[in-house]
Amino acid sequence: MTGPVVCTTVAQLREEIGARVTRGARTVGLFPTMGALHDGHARIAQRTRAENDLAVVSVFVNPLQFGPGEDFESYPRDLDGDVARLAEVGVDLVFAPSVEQMYPDGTPVVSVTSGRAGSILEGATRPGHFDGALTVVNKLFTIAAPGPAAELRAYFGEKDAQQLLLMQRMVRDFDYPVEIRAVPIVRSEQGLALSSRNQYLSAEQADHALVLHRTLRALAAGELTLERARSAIDAEPEVRLDYFVTVDPGDLSLVEPGPGTLALVAAWVGPTRLIDNMRI
Missing domain, CATH: 3.30.1300.10 (Pantoate-beta-alanine ligase, C-terminal domain)
Known part of the structure; x- marks a missing residue:
């Protein structure tokens, strides 16, 4: 089985997407993740693969989503295992950039703010978390944009309900040519939501x-x-x-x-x- 092409730079991912669109891909599915993929992620990756000509999964532990005392340094990372899992479902491209590739000047000067909807519930406990999530996905939408010849669809799990709503609002508020597709929660046999x-x-x-x-x-x-x-x-x-x-x-x-x-x-x-x- 041929595995996905792993892109580590913005230029490489854009080149790969552009080449596939030139060869006839008309729908690009993007599934943003922070890696450490489990069966819930695999289900979303399967949907991304099944519903699009080109399936792209990003694997990036985004430091902007972690507050003081949170687990950025210890957050589980296993790129080789993630790529192997994504190969099983036929994902075409994996985007696995470094922090320096995504934020070459350090913390970005311009970022997306989540407003009131991002300051309650999870946002109250994790201030700035959703600003970081929206900022990185905003970048991913721009990086993975296939141009007018193809459609971009982005996939998010329903387990992170507040995040899903904010992604939908960002697309609507900024008039992005992106379709958000939600994937139901995947649970263990006992009912625990996979995370x-x-x-x-x-x-x-x-x-x-x-x-x-x-x-x-x-x-x-x-x-x-x-x-x-x-x-x-x-x-x-x-x-x-x-x-x-x-x-x-x-x-x-x-x-x-x-x-x-x-x-x-x-x-x-x-x-x-x-x-x-x-x-x-």
Whole structure:
């Protein structure tokens, strides 16, 4: 099996995309990641491959998304393993730049700000996180732009619901010629939403983390109120709740649970912070 072409510079990726478009590719699928790929990522990569003439996956641990005391240095990195996994699903190009390649002058002077929608929920706990995510994806849209002869589609998982909304708003607000496609959450057999940070969990902590999915499901079924769902999470050993709310999925404003609303939860399980969500 021939693996994907690994591009490490902006110029190389643009050259590869341009050559494929010249040869007839009319749709380019872009899946931005920070690597440490798991089965959830593989599902999104499969969608990217199946729905486009050219499938591109970026693997870049973006320092702008990490705040003081967060795990940028220790964030798991395994480019060889990531490339092998992406080869299995037939991805064409992997973009794996260095920090210096993406930010040659250090922290960019001009960046994208996420506004009010990026300062609540995850943004309240991780100030600047979404500004960093939007800034790097803004760059990726520009780098991977195939020109007028082809269409660019970008793929994001629904697990990061707030990030997905902000990406959709950035495309709409800036009139980018990019279609955002959302991919449903992939879970373990027990229900835990797959995440690169799950590898930090011990077997016992992973069992405790199941309370997040369990309470989301109970809330969605009308078996628990929000207050009782929060209490159930607080009662679980090694789990410390950050927030459990229901929001309007269009703008993340807080609403009472009801049909069409989105339940969002974030909690620390031991030292590991996890998020999950479910549509009511």
